[in-house]
Every structure is written in C-alpha cells, then in structure tokens.
Amino acid sequence: MMIIKNKFILLAISAVLVVGSLIAIATKGFTVGIEFTGGSVIEVAYTERPENTQIQNQLKQNGFDAQVQAFGENNVIIRTRDVSESERQALLAALVIDEQVPVEQRFNSIGPSIGKALRSKALVAIGVTLLVTIFFIAYAFRHVSKPVSSWKYGIVAIITLFHDVVIPAGIFALLGYEVNSLFIVGILSILGLSINDTIVVFDRIRENLKNNEATKTDMPFTQVVGTSLRQTLVRSFNTSFTLILVLIALYVVGPETTQNLALVLGLGMLFGTYSSICVASPLLVVFAGKNTSSDK
Amino acid sequence: MWKHRIGALIIIIIGAALGFFVYTTEVRQTQEFQLGLDLSGGVYLTYTTDTKNIPPAEVRESLDALRDVIERRINLFGISEASVQIEKTAFAEVGDEYRLVVELPGVTDVAQAVAMIGQTPLLEFKVQDENALSLQADGATALTLDAGMIENGTLNLDALLTQNAGFVATELTGQYLQRASVIFDPQTRAPVIALQFNNEGAAIFEQLTSENIGKPIAIYLDGAAISSPVVQDVITGGEAIITGTFTPEEAKTMVGRLNSGALPVPITLSATETIGPSLGTDAVNAGVRAGVIGFLVIALFLIGFYRLPGLVATIALALYTIAVLALFKYIPVTLTAAGIAGFVISIGVAVDANILIFERIKEEMKSGKTLSDAVKVGFSRAWLSIRDSNVSSILSAIILFWFGSSLIKGFALTLGIGVLVSMFSAIVISRVLLLAISGRTNNRIMRFLFSAGLSK
Numbered sequence: 001m002m003i004i005k006n007k008f009i010l011l012a013i014s015a016v017l018v019v020g021s022l023i024a025i026a027t028k029g030f031t032v033g034i035e036f037t038g039g040s041v042i043e044v045a046y047t048e049r050p051e052n053t054q055i056q057n058q059l060k061q062n063g064f065d066a067q068v069q070a071f072g073e074n075n076v077i078i079r080t081r082d083v084s085e086s087e088r089q090a091l092l093a094a095l096v097i098d099e100q101v102p103v104e105q106r107f108n109s110i111g112p113s114i115g116k117a118l119r120s121k122a123l124v125a126i127g128v129t130l131l132v133t134i135f136f137i138a139y140a141f142r143h144v145s146k147p148v149s150s151w152k153y154g155i156v157a158i159i160t161l162f163h164d165v166v167i168p169a170g171i172f173a174l175l176g177y178e179v180n181s182l183f184i185v186g187i188l189s190i191l192g193l194s195i196n197d198t199i200v201v202f203d204r205i206r207e208n209l210k211n212n213e214a215t216k217t218d219m220p221f222t223q224v225v226g227t228s229l230r231q232t233l234v235r236s237f238n239t240s241f242t243l244i245l246v247l248i249a250l251y252v253v254g255p256e257t258t259q260n261l262a263l264v265l266g267l268g269m270l271f272g273t274y275s276s277i278c279v280a281s282p283l284l285v286v287f288a289g290k291n292t293s294s295d296k
Numbered sequence: 297m298w299k300h301r302i303g304a305l306i307i308i309i310i311g312a313a314l315g316f317f318v319y320t321t322e323v324r325q326t327q328e329f330q331l332g333l334d335l336s337g338g339v340y341l342t343y344t345t346d347t348k349n350i351p352p353a354e355v356r357e358s359l360d361a362l363r364d365v366i367e368r369r370i371n372l373f374g375i376s377e378a379s380v381q382i383e384k385t386a387f388a389e390v391g392d393e394y395r396l397v398v399e400l401p402g403v404t405d406v407a408q409a410v411a412m413i414g415q416t417p418l419l420e421f422k423v424q425d426e427n428a429l430s431l432q433a434d435g436a437t438a439l440t441l442d443a444g445m446i447e448n449g450t451l452n453l454d455a456l457l458t459q460n461a462g463f464v465a466t467e468l469t470g471q472y473l474q475r476a477s478v479i480f481d482p483q484t485r486a487p488v489i490a491l492q493f494n495n496e497g498a499a500i501f502e503q504l505t506s507e508n509i510g511k512p513i514a515i516y517l518d519g520a521a522i523s524s525p526v527v528q529d530v531i532t533g534g535e536a537i538i539t540g541t542f543t544p545e546e547a548k549t550m551v552g553r554l555n556s557g558a559l560p561v562p563i564t565l566s567a568t569e570t571i572g573p574s575l576g577t578d579a580v581n582a583g584v585r586a587g588v589i590g591f592l593v594i595a596l597f598l599i600g601f602y603r604l605p606g607l608v609a610t611i612a613l614a615l616y617t618i619a620v621l622a623l624f625k626y627i628p629v630t631l632t633a634a635g636i637a638g639f640v641i642s643i644g645v646a647v648d649a650n651i652l653i654f655e656r657i658k659e660e661m662k663s664g665k666t667l668s669d670a671v672k673v674g675f676s677r678a679w680l681s682i683r684d685s686n687v688s689s690i691l692s693a694i695i696l697f698w699f700g701s702s703l704i705k706g707f708a709l710t711l712g713i714g715v716l717v718s719m720f721s722a723i724v725i726s727r728v729l730l731l732a733i734s735g736r737t738n739n740r741i742m743r744f745l746f747s748a749g750l751s752k
C-alpha cells in the first residue's frame with residue numbers, strides 16, 4: 001500500500017514537523033496567559049478609542065506598567081500585574097482619557113500562587129492521560145500479540161499522540177497565541193479524541209489478524225496493515241472531517257472565549273488524522289520489522 | 297419488521313415531545329438553562345485560606361464555619377444563585393490547600409462584593425423598641441409595627457412585612473466580648489453558650505438587664521438574630537448564658553464565630569474575575585449560532601455523502617441533540633462558554649459512531665449480503681470500535697473534570713454526557729430507524745440509496 005511503501009518519507013515529514021515545533025517552543029516560547037503567571041487583564045470599551053501608546057503612557061504615569069491591545073471596534077485589552085480591589089479602581093480611573101470614561105467589560109486578576117498550582121495540575125493531567133491511554137490500549141489489544149506485542153500498540157499510540165499535541169503547541173508558540181487553561185483543555189481533548197482514529201485503524205488490524213488466523217491465511221504483517229488502512233481510510237477521514245467542520249463553525253461564529261480552544265482542537269484533529277494514517281501504521285510496521293532503526 | 301417501524305415511531309414521538317418541552321420551557325422561562333458566570337455575567341472571587349494555625353482535626357470544621365459565615369453575608373444582599381464553596385487544591389503548599397470560591401451571578405459591583413465579604417462578624421445586643429406595637433394575626437407570625445414604617449400617614453407595607461423584629465440597637469456590641477464558650481447545663485445536659493464581657497461590657501450589660509427585666513434582649517450576629525432570651529434578673533459581673541434549642545455542634549460553631557473576632561479562618565483575595573452581562577449574552581448567542589451552523593453543516597455532509605442512511609443519521613442526530621439538551625435542563629448542568637463548546641464538539645463526535653456503522657454496512661453489502669443482513673451485521677461489528685473509541689473520550693472527560701476550575705468542569709461534563717448519549721443514540725436510535733426503513737427489501741434502489749459516496 002502506498003502509505004506503507006513510503007513509510008520512511010512520511011515518518012521523516014512528521015519528524016521534521018515535530019522537531020520544528022519543539023524548536024519553536026524552546027526558542028520563542030509560549031505566550032502564557034495570566035492564569036499561569038498571575039497578573040490581571042481588563043477589557044474596557046470606549047466610545048472613541050484612543051491610541052494604544054496614549055493609553056500606555058497614561059497608565060505608566062499612574063504606576064501601571066501595562067500591555068495595551070486594541071480589540072474589536074472600540075474595546076481595549078490591558079494586561080498588567082495583579083491588582084487588589086482598590087488598585088483596580090485606580091486602574092479604571094487612570095484609563096479616563098480626554099474625558100472619556102471607559103466601560104468595564106470584563107476583569108480578571110490572578111495572584112501568583114494560583115498560577116503555580118495550575119501549572120502543576122496541567123502537567124499532571126497531561127501525564128495521567130498519556131499513561132491511561134497506554135494502559136487502555138495495551139489492555140484492549142491484549143489478545144493480538146503477534147507479530148507486534150500489545151504494548152507496542154500502546155507505545156505507537158503514545159508517539160502519535162505526542163505528535164498530535166506537539167505540533168499544534170508549536171504553532172501556537174510560533175504565532176504567539178495565548179496559552180491559558182482552555183488551551184490545556186484543548187490539548188487534553190485532543191489526547192482523548194484523536195486516539196479514536198488510531199484505535200479504529202488498530203481495531204481493523206486486529207480484526208484482520210484474527211480472521212487470517214482463523215482462515216489460516218498467511219499474510220505478511222505489512223500487507224495486513226496496508227489492507228486495514230485502505231479499509232478504514234474513508235471512515236477516518238470522514239469522522240475527522242465532520243469534527244473539523246464543527247470546529248470551524250465554533251471558531252468563526254462561536255463565542256470569543258472559546259476561539260482558541262476551537263483552534264487548538266482543529267489543529268489537533270487535523271494532525272491527528274494525518275498521524276493516525278501516516279504515522280501510526282508505518283510505525284507499527286517498523287516496530288514489527290526485523291530492523292533495529294530508531295523509533296522515528 | 298413492523299416492530300422496528302413501531303419502535304421508530306415511538307422514538308420520534310418521544311423525541312418531538314421532549315424537543316417541544318425544551319423549547320417552550322426556555323421561551324416561557326419556566327425552567328431555563330442554568331447559565332454559568334461567564335454567560336450570565338457576574339463576579340467570581342477566589343480566596344486562599346490560611347489553615348496553618350488551626351489544629352488539623354479542626355480544619356474541616358473551621359472551613360465549614362467559614363463557608364457558612366460568608367454565605368450568610370452574601371445572602372443578606374439577596375443575590376440569587378450565589379454560591380460559596382470550599383475547594384481543595386491539588387499541589388498547594390501545606391496550610392494553603394483550601395480555597396474559598398465565591399460566585400455571584402449578576403453582580404456588577406466588585407468593590408461592594410469584596411467589601412462585604414471581608415468584614416469581621418458583628419455581634420450586637422438589641423432591646424425592644426418601646427415605640428413599637430406588636431400585631432398578631434391568628435396563627436401567623438407576630439409582626440411589629442414601629443414608627444419608622446409610617447411615612448406621611450401611610451403605612452409602608454413592605455417595611456412591615458420584611459421587617460425584623462422591632463428591636464433597636466444598644467451600645468453593647470462584640471467589641472466588649474471577652475470570651476464565649478460552650479458549657480453543658482448540669483441538669484438538662486443541654487448545651488448553652490456562656491458569654492463573658494470585659495469590665496466596660498459588664499457595666500453596660502448590667503444597665504441593660506436592669507432596664508429590661510421581663511423583656512427579651514435579642515442577640516444579633518452579622519445582622520441576623522440568633523437568640524432573644526428574656527431577662528430574668530439584673531446581671532452583674534458581665535456573665536451571661538444563652539440557652540436555646542441548639543445542638544452541641546451549633547453551639548460550638550456559634551462560639552467559634554463569637555470568639556474569633558475575625559472570620560474562623562483568615563482569607564486573602566487572590567483572584568477576581570468579573571464579566572459584564574453584555575459579554576455574557578454575546579457569548580450565549582454566539583454559542584447557539586455555532587451549534588446550529590455546526591449541525592446544519594454536518595447534516596448537509598451526511599445526506600450528501602451517505603444519502604438515505606445519512607438522512608436517518610441526521611434525524612438520529614436531531615433526537616440526540618434534543619435528548620442532551622433536555623438532560624442539561626433537568627439535571628441541571630450549568631452551562632458555561634466552554635460547556636457550550638463541549639456540547640457542540642460532542643455533536644461532531646456523535647456523528648462518528650454513525651459513520652463507523654455506515655461504513656461497515658457498505659462493506660457488508662459489498663461482500664454480498666442482503667440489505668437488512670448488512671445493516672444488522674454492520675451494527676454488531678461496529679460496536680467494538682465504537683465502544684473503544686468512546687471509552688477513551690470518556691476517560692479524557694473524567695481527567696478534564698478533575699483538572700478544571702468550575703468554568704472548565706462544564707466542558708468536561710457536557711462532553712462526557714454528550715459522548716455517553718451519542719453511544720446510545722447511535723446504537724439504539726439509528727439502528728431502529730435504519731431497520732425500520734430497510735425492512736426486508738433488497739432491491740437495487742434501496743441498495744443504491746444505502747451505498748454512499750462518490751461513485752466507487
């Protein structure tokens with residue numbers, strides 16, 4: 001099958017994407033939201049919006065070192081250190097420019113201790129999800145131990161998941177989109193949803209292996225994988241396609257707060273489908289083969 | 297086959313009825329969806345608590361006392377659906393593990409909310425207002441009429457009906473209280489609260505009691521009367537006993553509050569979030585729009601690609617959406633922006649099971665089976681795949697539920713419920729509908745309608 005024949009090229013492409021993303025994350029870094037670092041965000045609406053620099057200077061004069069960003073038609077989003085209640089009122093007062101009193105749309109202030117706890121929680125959640133996935137797949141595929149042991153199915157699944165998560169994260173880092181707890185929710189959801197695709201292919205491989213054993217057909221593993229892929233291609237594609245359609249709807253017309261979530265999930269599903277087809281199966285074949293090449 | 301047709305009819309009727317109920321209760325506002333803070337607008341406050349100085353055995357109790365005190369203060373402001381919760385945080389340092397989370401939907405004045413919560417408890421002793429008259433209707437609660445309720449010769453009924461008691465404040469407040477403790481009456485073994493005032497307090501108390509023999513002195517904590525014992529005698533020495541029908545636990549709680557002078561547990565405001573109501577309404581509208589468009593787009597795709605089964609899937613999907621919405625309404629699940637996203641996403645996931653089944657049916661038909669056999673076998677073979685992939689989604693939802701703040705729990709909940717119901721809808725509803733339609737026919741037209749896709 002074409003995909004299996006070209007497995008090394010496909011795996012190389014994935015490797016490049018993953019390494020690229022890791023580099024982006026390491027060098028540019030994430031734009032981290034205040035939920036993790038602490039700080040405050042305030043969104044106000046003016047009737048006639050002043051210039052960003054004007055706002056920034058006035059805030060600085062009043063003791064607030066702030067990042068100012070225009071948003072929508074008349075709104076401004078301001079980020080600064082976390083402020084107490086009285087400081088918030090001072091901040092609002094400092095935003096009165098040319099006698100224009102801004103109307104507060106939303107305000108979020110988070111102290112540093114909460115951020116630290118959230119970070120640990122996020123890492124643990126991701127770690128636990130990965131572990132649970134390995135165990136679940138190893139268990140579900142425990143009866144198909146030849147020629148690839150059930151643990152290897154689990155490991156291949158994890159590698160694909162890693163790929164599915166790192167690339168969207170890299171894109172976010174590269175483009176500077178904000179990483180907040182909804183982003184983590186998106187990552188965790190990708191882990192949960194894109195595994196579906198991979199399971200469907202593995203499932204078919206398992207079934208074909210079982211059938212071959214029953215009918216005593218001798219088919220090389222490569223061929224089994226290739227056939228299974230061909231059989232499940234349409235289904236994999238359709239499912240991801242419908243989910244991506246829904247996510248596009250969510251991104252374009254849905255609430256602002258969930259836009260980043262829709263984006264992360266959309267990217268995750270996109271690369272998830274790609275990985276289920278072009279990474280998971282080739283990897284399985286590589287693992288099954290007698291060669292001892294490294295796992296990418 | 298008829299049993300399938302009847303089954304299908306029943307399912308559709310139930311679905312339509314549910315849909316009707318969901319729609320009318322929403323429009324008539326008889327039982328609306330419960331909206332989270334980020335959709336209804338409001339204030340969300342997180343306080344960290346400092347339990348370092350409290351012996352470990354009493355920590356839970358003190359936190360509950362804290363929660364009660366804050367809740368009472370908030371209730372004074374009459375905010376509907378306000379909530380006060382103690383949350384245990386994972387990965388915090390010792391002494392820091394509990395947080396107080398206050399949700400005040402619809403509140404716009406953060407400053408007022410924060411000020412009200414931060415106050416120390418107020419203990420007051422009040423005596424009867426001489427200018428008040430007591431009214432009592434038969435069998436009703438006694439109401440007290442006082443001069444303040446009459447303005448320009450008209451009686452302010454509201455003031456009369458919402459009044460409390462006709463007691464007037466005295467000089468004696470909590471600042472004179474030296475110590476409160478629980479003791480047990482030696483004869484009745486009932487718990488009583490013993491109050492010990494300081495010297496000044498003792499003097500004031502002596503005067504109060506001498507002026508009010510035979511009349512009650514009401515004890516108010518945070519503006520609510522907790523007891524109004526009748527004075528029997530002049531009390532010197534500043535010691536008073538409050539008797540009443542409280543349990544030992546209630547007595548202990550009251551004593552804890554009286555003694556602390558401050559809240560039972562020190563708290564610091566560490567996070568505030570306010571969301572203006574217009575932002576919330578925008579989010580709701582956007583969410584609904586996204587849901588509708590998402591559904592339409594999927595329906596288009598399903599019918600276009602899978603033809604007749606696609607139509608069946610769309611109907612099943614509509615029923616699925618109604619079922620989930622009804623569940624959200626009646627459980628009830630608090631919807632947040634993330635929750636709506638979770639629901640919209642679960643619509644996408646719900647399609648998945650249907651697609652699995654259809655592809656299977658296509659395959660079985662290709663291998664030569666009759667239509668109805670293909671349908672039956674398709675369902676049973678696809679079940680394993682559906683089960684495995686949905687279980688992993690549900691496991692994710694559980695982990696997400698643990699990870700998230702209350703705004704995020706909504707996402708996990710809606711996604712989880714959505715996935716569960718979608719399994720049911722695909723296996724039961726789609727199956728019944730498909731079997732009802734396919735019946736025993738095996739002619740070319742039906743087979744064509746059931747095969748799918750771009751010509752293969």
